[in-house]
Amino acid sequence: MSNIKTKFINDPENITSELLEGYVLAYRDYVKLAGENIVVRVKPKKEGQVAIVTLGGSGHEPALSGFVGRGMLDCSVVGDVFAAPGAQRVFQALQLMKCEAGILLVVLNHSGDVMSANMACQLAERTGIKVKQLLVHDDISAGINAPADNRRGLSGCVPLFKILGAASEEGKSLDELLEIGTRYTNKVATLAVAMRSCTHPQNGAVISDLPEGIMEIGMGQHGEGGGGQKPLVSADDTAVEMVDLLCKQLKPAVGDKVMLIINGVGSTTHMELNIVFRKAYKELEERGFQVVFSRIQEILTVQEQAGFQMIMALPDEDHIDYLDNKPAEAPYWTAFGK
Amino acid sequence: MSNIKTKFINDPENITSELLEGYVLAYRDYVKLAGENIVVRVKPKKEGQVAIVTLGGSGHEPALSGFVGRGMLDCSVVGDVFAAPGAQRVFQALQLMKCEAGILLVVLNHSGDVMSANMACQLAERTGIKVKQLLVHDDISAGINAPADNRRGLSGCVPLFKILGAASEEGKSLDELLEIGTRYTNKVATLAVAMRSCTHPQNGAVISDLPEGIMEIGMGQHGEGGGGQKPLVSADDTAVEMVDLLCKQLKPAVGDKVMLIINGVGSTTHMELNIVFRKAYKELEERGFQVVFSRIQEILTVQEQAGFQMIMALPDEDHIDYLDNKPAEAPYWTAFGK
Known part of the structure; x- marks a missing residue:
C-alpha cells in the first residue's frame, strides 16, 4: 500500500490509470477508454460534426474527463497527476478523432499543456488531420487586463465545453466553433x-x-x-x-x-x-x-x-442558448435543455 | 464575521437560511422556498400523483434538498445543521403538499427526525391529510443482521428518492409506493x-x-x-x-x-x-x-x-427500471432515462 497517510489510494504510480478505469466502469454507458488515458464517448457523434477534444493532467476530477458525453466533449486526453499528457498521446487522440469536419482542441493555458498541444497539432497537420486550437486563459490573478498569455486556464473551460459541444452537435463548422469559443474566452x-x-x-x-x-x-x-x-x-x-x-x-x-x-x-x-x-x-x-x-x-x-x-x-445570446437550452449528457454535467 | 477559522460563512446562526437562499437562487428554474426552510419544486407534479417528501438537518449538502425536482422529491423540510426540522415545520410542509393521492414521507432513521415525523403525521392525520411514512435504515455499522430499528439512515436514501419519484410520476398509489420503497429499503x-x-x-x-x-x-x-x-x-x-x-x-x-x-x-x-x-x-x-x-x-x-x-x-426489475430508464431533473441528479 501507499505511504501517503491521508488518501485512499494504492500504488501512487498507478493513480491515473486506476481512477480512469474506475470512472469508465461506473459510467460505462457513456464513456470508455480508447487508448491509454484517452477517454471517449461510447456513442460517437454523427459523421460530419466537428470533434471537441481537450487535454490536461489528472487530479482535478471530475475535470476534465467527467465532461465527455453527448453535447459536451468527444475526447479527453489525460496526463499524470497535475501533469500534461505529452505530445505523443495527444497526437494519438487526434488520430482517433480524425474526421472530415475537423477537430477543435481546447487547451488550458499551462505551459506543459500548451507544449503538448502545439507539438501534437504539428504532427497531426503533417498527416492531414484538420485541427485547430482554442486557448482558455480565464484566470485573472495575474492582474486586471494582464495579457492573455499570462493568464492560466481555470474551471471556466467547463461551460466552454458545454457551449462548443452543443454548437458542434448542431453541425457548426470548425471555423464557426472557433469563433463562438473565442467570443466566450474573451468574455x-x-x-x-x-x-x-x-x-x-x-x-x-x-x-x-x-x-x-x-x-x-x-x-x-x-x-x-x-x-x-x-x-x-x-x-x-x-x-x-x-x-x-x-x-x-x-x-x-x-x-x-x-x-x-x-x-x-x-x-x-x-x-x-x-x-x-x-x-x-x-x-x-x-x-x-x-x-x-x-x-x-x-x-x-x-x-x-x-x-x-x-x-x-x-x-x-448564442452562448446562453447553448448553455441553457441544449441537452448535455456527460457523467458530471447532464441537462435536458429547454 | 464568524469565529470559525476554516469556513467561508457569515453569522453561524444564519447558515441554514443563507445556504438555502443561495441554493434556490442558483437553481431558480427548478426549486423555490415555500416557507422557512421548506424547499419545493417550481413546477409541481400533476394532480392525482402522490407527493414524495423528506426531512433532515442541513450540513449534508447536496442532500437532501438537492434532489427536489421532477422524477425525484417534491419537498424537502430542512432542519438546522445536523438537527431535525421539528414537528411543526414538517406539519407545515405536509399541509402544503396535501393532495388527494396522499403523501409519502421518507424518514432517515435518526431519533430527532423520527420524532419530528411521527408528531407531524399525527397532526396531519387529525386534519385529514393522507400521509404514510417510509423509514430508511441502510447503515450496517450496528452489525450484520442488527434489528432495523438500530440501523441509522445514510445516503442509501438518495437512490430511493429516484425510485419513488419515478414511480409516483407514473401514477402509482400511496400503498404501491410504500410497497416499492419497502422492497428497496429491505435490500x-x-x-x-x-x-x-x-x-x-x-x-x-x-x-x-x-x-x-x-x-x-x-x-x-x-x-x-x-x-x-x-x-x-x-x-x-x-x-x-x-x-x-x-x-x-x-x-x-x-x-x-x-x-x-x-x-x-x-x-x-x-x-x-x-x-x-x-x-x-x-x-x-x-x-x-x-x-x-x-x-x-x-x-x-x-x-x-x-x-x-x-x-x-x-x-x-422495478427498481432498475425506475433508477435507469426514467428521467430525473433535480439540481444534483439529472438523468435522461432510456
Whole structure:
C-alpha cells in the first residue's frame, strides 16, 4: 500500500490509470477508454460534426474527463497527476478523432499543456488531420487586463465545453466553433481562493502553505501563487471582493446578462459554496446585472484543497442558448435543455 | 464575521437560511422556498400523483434538498445543521403538499427526525391529510443482521428518492409506493468509512477524533462511533473489506443484479472515489454478481470530512427500471432515462 497517510489510494504510480478505469466502469454507458488515458464517448457523434477534444493532467476530477458525453466533449486526453499528457498521446487522440469536419482542441493555458498541444497539432497537420486550437486563459490573478498569455486556464473551460459541444452537435463548422469559443474566452473570467492546502497524492507533499485562518485570493489550481495571503474574512466579504475583481476585468454594463458559477475545489463544503453564491448573486443584481445561468458544483477540484473558483462570463445570446437550452449528457454535467 | 477559522460563512446562526437562499437562487428554474426552510419544486407534479417528501438537518449538502425536482422529491423540510426540522415545520410542509393521492414521507432513521415525523403525521392525520411514512435504515455499522430499528439512515436514501419519484410520476398509489420503497429499503445496505474528521460549522468543534493514518469503518454521518479505529489500509483493501461486509448483510446470490454507488462525504477526492469504485466493482464481478447501476458522486456530505459511503442494493426489475430508464431533473441528479 501507499505511504501517503491521508488518501485512499494504492500504488501512487498507478493513480491515473486506476481512477480512469474506475470512472469508465461506473459510467460505462457513456464513456470508455480508447487508448491509454484517452477517454471517449461510447456513442460517437454523427459523421460530419466537428470533434471537441481537450487535454490536461489528472487530479482535478471530475475535470476534465467527467465532461465527455453527448453535447459536451468527444475526447479527453489525460496526463499524470497535475501533469500534461505529452505530445505523443495527444497526437494519438487526434488520430482517433480524425474526421472530415475537423477537430477543435481546447487547451488550458499551462505551459506543459500548451507544449503538448502545439507539438501534437504539428504532427497531426503533417498527416492531414484538420485541427485547430482554442486557448482558455480565464484566470485573472495575474492582474486586471494582464495579457492573455499570462493568464492560466481555470474551471471556466467547463461551460466552454458545454457551449462548443452543443454548437458542434448542431453541425457548426470548425471555423464557426472557433469563433463562438473565442467570443466566450474573451468574455469569461475566473478567480480562485484557497484557505487550506492539499496534499500531492503521489509524494505526500503539501502543495502550498496556508496557515489556519489565512486565505489566498488568486491561488492557481496547482498551488501557484496568487494575490498574496491575508486573514480569512466572511463568506459575504470574500464574495463581494471577488465579484468586484471579476467585474473590473469583464466590465459589464448595467442590464448585461451574466453567467455565475461557483466551483468547489475539493473540501470546501457545498454549504459554504451556496452561501458564497448567494452573496455573489445579490451583489451582481445590485450592480444592475442579470444572472441568467448559474451552477454550484465541484467541476474542477484541486485534490482536498479548501477554497473555490468563481467563474463569471458575459455570454451573448448564442452562448446562453447553448448553455441553457441544449441537452448535455456527460457523467458530471447532464441537462435536458429547454 | 464568524469565529470559525476554516469556513467561508457569515453569522453561524444564519447558515441554514443563507445556504438555502443561495441554493434556490442558483437553481431558480427548478426549486423555490415555500416557507422557512421548506424547499419545493417550481413546477409541481400533476394532480392525482402522490407527493414524495423528506426531512433532515442541513450540513449534508447536496442532500437532501438537492434532489427536489421532477422524477425525484417534491419537498424537502430542512432542519438546522445536523438537527431535525421539528414537528411543526414538517406539519407545515405536509399541509402544503396535501393532495388527494396522499403523501409519502421518507424518514432517515435518526431519533430527532423520527420524532419530528411521527408528531407531524399525527397532526396531519387529525386534519385529514393522507400521509404514510417510509423509514430508511441502510447503515450496517450496528452489525450484520442488527434489528432495523438500530440501523441509522445514510445516503442509501438518495437512490430511493429516484425510485419513488419515478414511480409516483407514473401514477402509482400511496400503498404501491410504500410497497416499492419497502422492497428497496429491505435490500439496501450502506457502510461509511472516515479518515479525517470535520468541523462543526456553528461552533468550530471537531466532530470526532481521528489521528493521521487512522480510519474508522462504520462512522455515522454526524461522527457517531462505528466499528472502531484502525490503521489506514490501501484503497483496494478498504474496498474489499466494505464489499464483504455489505455482501454479508445483503446475501446476494451468484448472478444477482447489484446497484453500487460511492458517495463522497466531503473532502475525499473524486480521484480516490474512482479508485475505490474500481476495486469494489471488480470484487463484485469476481464474486459473480452483476453491477447494473452505478454512480460516483458527493450525494450526502459530512462537512469537510474525508471518507466515503459505499451503497449497495439488490434492486429488482422495478427498481432498475425506475433508477435507469426514467428521467430525473433535480439540481444534483439529472438523468435522461432510456
